[in-house]
Amino acid sequence: MGAVDKYSILLPTYNERENLPIIVWLIINYLDKTSYDYEIIIIDDGSPDGTQDVAKKLQEIYNKDGKEKILLRPREKKLGLGTAYVHGMKHASGNFIFIMDADLSHHPKFFEDFINKQKEKDYDVVSGSRYISGGGVYGWDLKRKLISRGANYLTQILLRPGASDLTGSFRLYKKDVLQRLVDACVSKGYVFQMEMIVRTRALGYSLGEVPITFVDRVYGESKLGGSEIFQFVKGLLFLFATV
Amino acid sequence: MTKLLEWIGAVVAGLSIWYVLLTNSIKSQFLAEWRESIALAPFVFLILFGVYSVVVVLWRTATFNDCPEAAKELQEQIVEAKNDLKSKGL
Numbered sequence: 418m419g420a421v422d423k424y425s426i427l428l429p430t431y432n433e434r435e436n437l438p439i440i441v442w443l444i445i446n447y448l449d450k451t452s453y454d455y456e457i458i459i460i461d462d463g464s465p466d467g468t469q470d471v472a473k474k475l476q477e478i479y480n481k482d483g484k485e486k487i488l489l490r491p492r493e494k495k496l497g498l499g500t501a502y503v504h505g506m507k508h509a510s511g512n513f514i515f516i517m518d519a520d521l522s523h524h525p526k527f528f529e530d531f532i533n534k535q536k537e538k539d540y541d542v543v544s545g546s547r548y549i550s551g552g553g554v555y556g557w558d559l560k561r562k563l564i565s566r567g568a569n570y571l572t573q574i575l576l577r578p579g580a581s582d583l584t585g586s587f588r589l590y591k592k593d594v595l596q597r598l599v600d601a602c603v604s605k606g607y608v609f610q611m612e613m614i615v616r617t618r619a620l621g622y623s624l625g626e627v628p629i630t631f632v633d634r635v636y637g638e639s640k641l642g643g644s645e646i647f648q649f650v651k652g653l654l655f656l657f658a659t660v
Numbered sequence: 661m662t663k664l665l666e667w668i669g670a671v672v673a674g675l676s677i678w679y680v681l682l683t684n685s686i687k688s689q690f691l692a693e694w695r696e697s698i699a700l701a702p703f704v705f706l707i708l709f710g711v712y713s714v715v716v717v718l719w720r721t722a723t724f725n726d727c728p729e730a731a732k733e734l735q736e737q738i739v740e741a742k743n744d745l746k747s748k749g750l
Contacts, residue, residue, distance in 0.1 A: 438750055442741040471750075478748045521734065553725025566720045570713065576663055630730035658664045 423454040424532070425511030425592075428519045429501040430459060432466045440519050441475050445486065447525040453532065458488045458505045459519075462495040497605050506596060514590045520634050523587040530627040531589040541594045541622035544580055544614060545587035551628030552582075561641060568649055572611070575657050579618050580626065583611040584649075587629055594622055607645060608652025612660075619660050678702055 426444060430437055441457060448455050459472045472489045479486045490508045492501070506514060515531070517523040523545070531543045546552050548569060557565070572583055584607065590598070594617075601620065604612040617624050681691060681698050691698070 438745050439738055439741045442745060443737060446741075474750050478745075478750065521738075524730070524734065548720075551725075553727035553730070555727050555731040557724070559721070562724045563717070563721045566724065567717050570717050570720070574713075575667075630725075630727040632727075632731045632734050657662070659662055 422513060423456070423511035424513045424515055424528075424589075425505070425509035426455060426457045426515040426517065427502060427505040427509070428457060428459050428517065429498060429505070430461045430464060430468050430472075430519045431495055432464045432468060433519045434464070434466045434468045434471050436520050437468055437471050438475060440521055440525075441479070441487065444525045444528075445479060447528060451529065453528075454511075456486060456488060456509070456511060458490055458508055460501045460505045461489070461491040462501070463491065463493055498609050499599050499602055499605070502595065502599055506592065506599075509592065512592050514592050514595050515588070516590070516595075517587045522631050522633055524630065524632070527587070527627065527629050530629075534625045534627045535589055538623065538625065540625040541591050542598075542614075542617050543589040543625045543627060544582060545585055545629035546580075546582035546626045547585060547629060547631045548581045549626060549628050552630060553628075554631045554633065556633030564641065564646065568646075568653075572653055575653065576615060576660075578615050580614045580624055582626070583614050585629070585631070586610045587631075588613075598622075604652055604655070607648050608655070611652060612656060615656050615660050675702070 428437075428440065433440075437459070441459075444455075444457055461468050461472060469489065469491055472487070476487045476489060488508055490505060492504060502514075502516065513535070515528065517525075527545060531545070534540065535543045547554050554562075554565075569581075569583070572578065573581075576583075597620065598613050598616055601616050602609060602612045614624070678698070678701065680686065682695070684691065
């Protein structure tokens with residue numbers, strides 16, 4: 418099986434003109450040192466900042482020798498993350514799908530850890546975790562850490578999800594499993610990632626975890642305000658009552 | 661079964677046992693002697709669990725890994741990437 422595995426990396430973007438070239442550069446530099454077959458699928462939701470022009474330029478630079486390393490599959494306007502995955506998957510030729518943020522908070526150096534972990538027990542999903550030994554976060558103050566730890570603890574008690582990091586979005590899925598999970602999920606935004614992982618367990622899929630470091634947004638603003646916390650609590654209670 | 665129903669089930673089961681022990685439905689010298697403690701047990705449990713939770717969350721907050729080396733590595737790679745991409749015409 419190993420020889421035919423292909424990894425499609427989905428990069429949903431919105432106004433990531435600064436970050437996109439760097440994340441693409443990092444991915445290509447890491448993966449070209451390995452023998453893994455891969456492709457990068459950029460799903461841009463009509464960014465007004467010219468993200469797509471940058472993406473086209475990257476295609477010119479990297480899609481050489483008839484090899485399509487970078488695919489650009491934009492959408493008209495800003496739509497949900499779940500539908501971005503569905504949209505990206507339609508164009509994905511890999512049997513595995515990586516999802517990650519394009520804002521440089523997730524580093525491609527962890528790809529190999531994900532892949533090795535997946536092969537260990539043929540896991541359906543491998544989730545990157547900031548909370549297990551070896552993982553961590555850079556750029557959070559004490560208040561942010563406390564809220565994060567408190568919210569995570571509460572979630573662990575109420576849902577017993579069998580996963581240590583529910584709101585992270587650096588994950589590796591088998592393609593058909595991702596399709597089924599997206600179909601099953603109803604939440605939007607922040608709660609979507611949480612629902613994905615809770616449903617992974619509820620639908621009986623196997624889940625592995627690898628530690629990741631998370632470097633909070635280098636360019637641009639990272640937000641955690643009252644409305645994010647409210648969204649989280651609402652989502653948690655929704656999952657508590659329905660899953 | 662949803663998590664909510666699991667929780668309701670567990671709480672109802674626990675409170676039922678507590679109620680049976682408290683109302684002397686079972687005649688026992690031991691239960692009669694410890695009646696007051698049994699009456700307080702759920703509240704003591706809640707307080708202890710609350711204290712445990714606070715300690716765990718504070719401990720995990722204090723020991724949260726800051727990974728400054730990951731940030732440093734990334735900063736260096738950003739510079740490297742920008743230079744390389746510039747030379748490729750971006």
